[in-house]
Amino acid sequence: MNSVSYVRTEMASVRPAPKMYVGLVAWARENLFGGWLNSVLTILSILAIAFFLVESVPWVFQSSWTATSLRGCREAIAATYGEGVSGACWAVIRERYLQLLYGFFPSDSYWRPNLTLILLFVALAPILFTRFPRKMLWFSAAYPFLGVWLLWGGSLWDIAVIPLGLAVGCAAFFAIARAFGSLPGIIGAVLITLLFWIFLAGPLAGILQGIIPFLHLESVESAKFGGFMLSTTIGVTGIACSLPIGILLALGRQSDLLIVKSICVGFIEFIRGVPLITLLFVASTLLNIFLPPGTNFDLILRVIIMVTLFASAYIAEVVRGGLASLPKGQYEAADALGLDYWKSMRLIILPQALKVSIPGIVSTFIGLFKDTTLVSIIGLLDPLGLSNAIRADGNWNGIVWELYVFVAVIFFVFCFAMSRYSMYLERKLETGHDR
Amino acid sequence: MTGTNESPEPTSKNAVEISGMNKWYGNFHALVDINLTVRHGERIVICGPSGSGKSTLIRCINRLEEHQEGSIIVEGTELSSDLKGIDQIRSEVGMCFQHFNLFPHLTIMENCTLAPIWVRKTPRSDAEKTAMYFLEKVKIPEQAHKYPGQLSGGQQQRVAIARSLCMRPRIMLFDEPTSALDPEMIKEVLDTMIELAEDGMTMVCVTHEMGFARQVADRVIFMDEGQIVEQNQPKEFFDNPQNERTQLFLSQILGH
Ligand SMILES: Nc1ncnc2c1ncn2[C@@H]1O[C@H](COP(=O)(O)OP(=O)(O)OP(=O)(O)O)[C@@H](O)[C@H]1O
Numbered sequence A: 001m002n003s004v005s006y007v008r009t010e011m012a013s014v015r016p017a018p019k020m021y022v023g024l025v026a027w028a029r030e031n032l033f034g035g036w037l038n039s040v041l042t043i044l045s046i047l048a049i050a051f052f053l054v055e056s057v058p059w060v061f062q063s064s065w066t067a068t069s070l071r072g073c074r075e076a077i078a079a080t081y082g083e084g085v086s087g088a089c090w091a092v093i094r095e096r097y098l099q100l101l102y103g104f105f106p107s108d109s110y111w112r113p114n115l116t117l118i119l120l121f122v123a124l125a126p127i128l129f130t131r132f133p134r135k136m137l138w139f140s141a142a143y144p145f146l147g148v149w150l151l152w153g154g155s156l157w158d159i160a161v162i163p164l165g166l167a168v169g170c171a172a173f174f175a176i177a178r179a180f181g182s183l184p185g186i187i188g189a190v191l192i193t194l195l196f197w198i199f200l201a202g203p204l205a206g207i208l209q210g211i212i213p214f215l216h217l218e219s220v221e222s223a224k225f226g227g228f229m230l231s232t233t234i235g236v237t238g239i240a241c242s243l244p245i246g247i248l249l250a251l252g253r254q255s256d257l258l259i260v261k262s263i264c265v266g267f268i269e270f271i272r273g274v275p276l277i278t279l280l281f282v283a284s285t286l287l288n289i290f291l292p293p294g295t296n297f298d299l300i301l302r303v304i305i306m307v308t309l310f311a312s313a314y315i316a317e318v319v320r321g322g323l324a325s326l327p328k329g330q331y332e333a334a335d336a337l338g339l340d341y342w343k344s345m346r347l348i349i350l351p352q353a354l355k356v357s358i359p360g361i362v363s364t365f366i367g368l369f370k371d372t373t374l375v376s377i378i379g380l381l382d383p384l385g386l387s388n389a390i391r392a393d394g395n396w397n398g399i400v401w402e403l404y405v406f407v408a409v410i411f412f413v414f415c416f417a418m419s420r421y422s423m424y425l426e427r428k429l430e431t432g433h434d435r
Numbered sequence B: 001m002t003g004t005n006e007s008p009e010p011t012s013k014n015a016v017e018i019s020g021m022n023k024w025y026g027n028f029h030a031l032v033d034i035n036l037t038v039r040h041g042e043r044i045v046i047c048g049p050s051g052s053g054k055s056t057l058i059r060c061i062n063r064l065e066e067h068q069e070g071s072i073i074v075e076g077t078e079l080s081s082d083l084k085g086i087d088q089i090r091s092e093v094g095m096c097f098q099h100f101n102l103f104p105h106l107t108i109m110e111n112c113t114l115a116p117i118w119v120r121k122t123p124r125s126d127a128e129k130t131a132m133y134f135l136e137k138v139k140i141p142e143q144a145h146k147y148p149g150q151l152s153g154g155q156q157q158r159v160a161i162a163r164s165l166c167m168r169p170r171i172m173l174f175d176e177p178t179s180a181l182d183p184e185m186i187k188e189v190l191d192t193m194i195e196l197a198e199d200g201m202t203m204v205c206v207t208h209e210m211g212f213a214r215q216v217a218d219r220v221i222f223m224d225e226g227q228i229v230e231q232n233q234p235k236e237f238f239d240n241p242q243n244e245r246t247q248l249f250l251s252q253i254l255g256h
């Protein structure tokens, strides 16, 4: 009768979970051998990895680091590891790694690209990680000009007049915009900046050089740039410039102003419809035909412009996807609070849209960085162009894997770092589920 | 109350004056010959069946929608397409939406201080003090450093009200602020709105909460098919509706 009533008289003791359900065994059961299909796939994958390692590890380690030619390598390997062993000839990397890194940059000035790279990390730190002091952003703003000076050399004044022109342009914008509105302001500012650069910048730099004559580095011409230094220069500049241009294009594409919108749509669709190689050929050859004869428009600069335009069209589409993913209510709430267009974009819309777009943006960046190898087709000596040159050398004729493995590993490190950073950023910007 | 109106003198006698206003969506005549005057300190409730143009009407008041004919004068300034100072008007008119529309990437505190800092140029510390004052008023000061995604619907809507109040608006617009909420949260939001009404805020509310309308409204407006069909004091409106559309609507909404 009383069977529903129950009173515990003694508490049961707690026990550790059975071995099967915790630790390594449980992990393997869950992740590797859950179900027969899973188990079969696990075993096949292990076999595939094992096969790959058995084939490649001896090749990597039964190698020669000291020979001076491919034949020398083969002989050294045969002598050490026995006849018929095929091993890597890392000697080619040992002999040529400086060239693969710096191209034909004067070897007594290697400190300049090195310093530029170190300062790049200093300049990036406050942009990538908020825990660095905000004041460092001033250095980040100055860095592009410093970097150009360190790499190409010449007088610091020749470069300092460029940001000076921008400052003059900004001042002109505010002066004109206050009197005549923002559109005349923009046009006037662009004109004045260009006029400043064309007519005033040269003489001004000369005068300043006369007053303070030091701060002069030996000039290095663009033809001497090569290797990873060239890839990073093109890649980093392209990435840094394509993001803001891409964002502006995306906003323009959403704009109510018909002309702005048509220009942006036309630009994006044109660039996306044309292969990058075509654009690079235009940069290297056709542009010379259109420019007045005798103008010396730096080839690397031309390539950077093309790569930037190319990437910014893709960034624009990625960002547009992010903008479209925001509920209309966000735009309305920003409007209803009295924020003007630029403030609502900067404070409300873009932070959210860019957060959504991070994976796409970083993919585009990684793509851009790897696409810098295409410049070898127009004769620039990027790592792949140099590899071809090295393979044409009689001593190293016939070498393939070692060079490409080296190049691939370095590219992988850069791209993997970007990918990890984007994952870190996504986690950091997580603010609970959005409703 | 420290005074919701910063400026001492109201710039005009009426908060909102709408006369002969018409609005079309393409060929669809969404608002037909609207005439409506809202005095300072007046509380107005707008009700009507779905699709009758209630949202459209109050969204015209801060120009989230543009009207095509007639005039809308808000705090003495006429809304027109060439008006540069629309952001100025909008900063004087607070708005709460059905779906709150808080900014999910900012904390509650940042949501409340953003517009005062960037539009009103208030120093950050002052803006934070004001925000705290209003968050206390809507009874959620302890949530200030959370993100909107971590709050319940009712709390989010109260934050949205506080966010608007931080701009010290002269008029508050509410577009069905409780209709996306569960019943137990509706009360907390309505209590906040009642308190606001008692402080003398000029309010235009689209809502189907008839209890709220009876308690605080000075005037209830009934809309149907884009037109104002009937308006009256709440007691008269509910007890003795004149137009048969109103009678039908009230019998449907109060009948169960
Ligand atoms: N952007 C738009 N484009 C075209 N028609 C619209 C648009 N917005 C609203 N409408 C139409 O205008 C009419 C009024 O819409 P409104 O949103 O003002 O109604 P409402 O009274 O607020 O309805 P509810 O109670 O459902 O919110 C509806 O018939 C709707 O279909």
Ligand SMILES: [Mg+2]
Pocket (backbone or CB within 6 Å): B054, B055, B056, B175, B176
């Ligand atoms: Mg509505």
